[in-house]
Amino acid sequence: MLKSRNLIQPEDFSIEEIDEILNLAEDIMKDPSAYSRVCEGKLMATLFYEPSTRTRLSFEAAMKRLGGEIIGFSEPNSSSVSKGESLGDTIRVVSGYVDLIVMRHPIAGAANEAIQYTTVPFINAGDGGNQHPTQTLTDLLTIKSLKGTLHNHTIGLCGDLKYGRTVHSLVKAMNRYEDNKFVFIAPEELKMPEYVKEGIKNYSYCETTHLDEALSNLDLLYMTRVQGERFSNKDEYERLKDTYILDKEKMKNAKEDMLVLHPLPRVNEISTDIDNDDRAVYFKQAVYGMYVRMALIIKLLGVDIKK
Ligand code: CP
Numbered sequence: 145m146l147k148s149r150n151l152i153q154p155e156d157f158s159i160e161e162i163d164e165i166l167n168l169a170e171d172i173m174k175d176p177s178a179y180s181r182v183c184e185g186k187l188m189a190t191l192f193y194e195p196s197t198r199t200r201l202s203f204e205a206a207m208k209r210l211g212g213e214i215i216g217f218s219e220p221n222s223s224s225v226s227k228g229e230s231l232g233d234t235i236r237v238v239s240g241y242v243d244l245i246v247m248r249h250p251i252a253g254a255a256n257e258a259i260q261y262t263t264v265p266f267i268n269a270g271d272g273g274n275q276h277p278t279q280t281l282t283d284l285l286t287i288k289s290l291k292g293t294l295h296n297h298t299i300g301l302c303g304d305l306k307y308g309r310t311v312h313s314l315v316k317a318m319n320r321y322e323d324n325k326f327v328f329i330a331p332e333e334l335k336m337p338e339y340v341k342e343g344i345k346n347y348s349y350c351e352t353t354h355l356d357e358a359l360s361n362l363d364l365l366y367m368t369r370v371q372g373e374r375f376s377n378k379d380e381y382e383r384l385k386d387t388y389i390l391d392k393e394k395m396k397n398a399k400e401d402m403l404v405l406h407p408l409p410r411v412n413e414i415s416t417d418i419d420n421d422d423r424a425v426y427f428k429q430a431v432y433g434m435y436v437r438m439a440l441i442i443k444l445l446g447v448d449i450k451k
Pocket residue numbers: 195196197198199200270279407408409
């Protein structure tokens with residue numbers, strides 16, 4: 145039963161519950177108009193303490209496409225946060241106004257703090273370098289829809305595996321399905337944290353600094369941006385930011401059916417010269433994000449979806 149639950153990290157939901165959300169998202173994609181009024185009378189808050197394009201706008205589009213309404217802020221300085229209001233007080237107050245809260249925050253662990261105060265379902269839309277579970281739902285829907293299964297993939301994750309919260313959440317999620325293997329491709333300074341690797345079933349992962357060597361074995365390649373905003377040393381960011389650039393030449397070594405995913409925004413790590421390659425699915429992935437968030441909103445609100 146997903147009604148009234150919070151989502152802080154992918155493991156908060158069982159595989160069966162995630163399947164329920166993905167199945168509903170696929171159903172919505174087939175017939176969006178059948179869902180256009182199911183959230184009439186419902187109000188959702190989007191509290192974004194950190195910049196966002198896809199997550200905030202896809203949540204807001206999702207709620208509007210379900211017939212619901214939204215309030216919130218995309219710039220904390222336009223709220224009483226600028227006067228020093230605590231996170232707890234903000235969440236307590238907003239809980240009294242809405243049916244559902246979506247929050248992004250720059251501090252890892254802020255979502256866990258927020259759920260101490262909420263009285264309505266709460267969704268973590270990214271907390272610092274920690275977790276981004278709705279990006280993971282987006283990624284799972286993309287993989288399931290385009291590959292047909294969430295099992296038995298060799299998944300390369302490339303770029304900033306230290307600060308990239310999307311890869312932490314995705315590894316935890318894909319690790320729950322059968323026979324997935326991970327190839328972590330990162331410079332020494334940006335390696336996957338131990339706490340993520342420790343949880344991987346049967347130690348079915350390897351690590352390399354070489355994208356070229358890893359590419360030909362992959363079924364999925366998840367590229368990530370080096371997260372400049374999380375570096376205290378800007379010179380180090382400048383040195384590392386262009387370590388990996390996926391381009392047309394490199395794609396010649398990839399399988400014919402390998403998919404390239406990226407949570408976006410992209411900076412330099414994927415050359416625009418592969419945007420029209422059928423294997424480059426990152427813009428499709430952003431669209432899946434809206435549908436999966438529609439399904440998540442319906443489930444957490446427990447709305448009646450008799451069609
Ligand atoms: N993928 C993602 O979280 O994008 P935004 O930062 O634009 O929301």
